[in-house]
Amino acid sequence: MRTHAKRFWYRIGRRGCVLLFLGLLDALFGYSFLVSPMLSSIKIDYLLPYVVWGWIWVIAGVACLAFCPARVDRVAFALEAAVMSAWGLVSGYIWATQHAPRLWVSAVIWLAFAGLILIISSWPESPEIHVMREVLYRKGGS
Amino acid sequence: MDPATLATLIVGALATLISIFAYMSSSRATKVQADTAARAVDAGAYERARTIYESSLKALEIQVARLQEQSERMRKQLDTAEGTISELRSQLTQMQQSREQEIRDLRAQVSQRDSTIAELKEKLERKAA
Numbered sequence: 001m002r003t004h005a006k007r008f009w010y011r012i013g014r015r016g017c018v019l020l021f022l023g024l025l026d027a028l029f030g031y032s033f034l035v036s037p038m039l040s041s042i043k044i045d046y047l048l049p050y051v052v053w054g055w056i057w058v059i060a061g062v063a064c065l066a067f068c069p070a071r072v073d074r075v076a077f078a079l080e081a082a083v084m085s086a087w088g089l090v091s092g093y094i095w096a097t098q099h100a101p102r103l104w105v106s107a108v109i110w111l112a113f114a115g116l117i118l119i120i121s122s123w124p125e126s127p128e129i130h131v132m133r134e135v136l137y138r139k140g141g142s
Numbered sequence: 143m144d145p146a147t148l149a150t151l152i153v154g155a156l157a158t159l160i161s162i163f164a165y166m167s168s169s170r171a172t173k174v175q176a177d178t179a180a181r182a183v184d185a186g187a188y189e190r191a192r193t194i195y196e197s198s199l200k201a202l203e204i205q206v207a208r209l210q211e212q213s214e215r216m217r218k219q220l221d222t223a224e225g226t227i228s229e230l231r232s233q234l235t236q237m238q239q240s241r242e243q244e245i246r247d248l249r250a251q252v253s254q255r256d257s258t259i260a261e262l263k264e265k266l267e268r269k270a271a
Contacts, residue, residue: 127178
């Protein structure tokens with residue numbers, strides 16, 4: 001059990017763990033867009049249809065989950081930064097133009113998330129995990 | 143242009159810009175991690191080479207010790223052989239000396255006999271005369 005956990009850890013690494021977390025967050029957030037109706041009675045312009053945003057989040061989440069064990073994960077980080085910054089900017093746009101006084105908090109949170117992703121994307125994986133991952137890939141083991 | 147469309151374009155452009163930035167920093171991180179891993183692998187190779195060198199050095203030291211032991215044993219054997227040879231040589235010298243003495247004695251006996259024979263011959267000739 002411990003060996004499997006260690007192997008899983010070496011397979012995904014620290015960056016993969018972040019992508020796993022973001023993937024779950026995005027997928028669930030997008031899912032909430034698709035299944036739940038808008039809570040607000042005021043008509044809000046999200047620049048794109050509400051369902052489209054839901055699918056964007058779900059796709060970003062699936063991409064993160066798919067890329068978390070990959071050796072090259074730059075596409076997932078780029079996609080994640082794009083989606084989170086876009087959602088933060090949209091929240092800011094709604095706060096500024098559509099009389100939603102509390103939405104600046106959402107904008108700050110999502111833009112901070114985007115910034116965090118920019119920072120994490122620039123962090124290299126630890127050499128130990130990188131080497132072990134290469135060994136696992138060459139062995140072709142699970 | 144419709145303000146919503148303009149906002150969409152601005153949001154799209156900014157998100158793309160941030161995405162490109164994330165892509166580039168992620169690429170840089172991948173390169174750095176590959177370089178670091180290569181250095182770690184190099185360090186591993188150095189460690190392995192050092193281990194091999196040290197083990198071969200130890201094997202050589204053991205071999206040298208064994209050779210020294212062999213050489214010591216051979217020196218002892220050589221010393222014993224030299225002792226035996228000198229003993230044999232002294233025995234041979236003694237034997238030669240005793241043979242020479244025997245020869246000298248025999249020669250003396252022969253010369254004594256010769257003189258005895260000559261005396262007897264002389265006595266015989268005198269009696270005959």
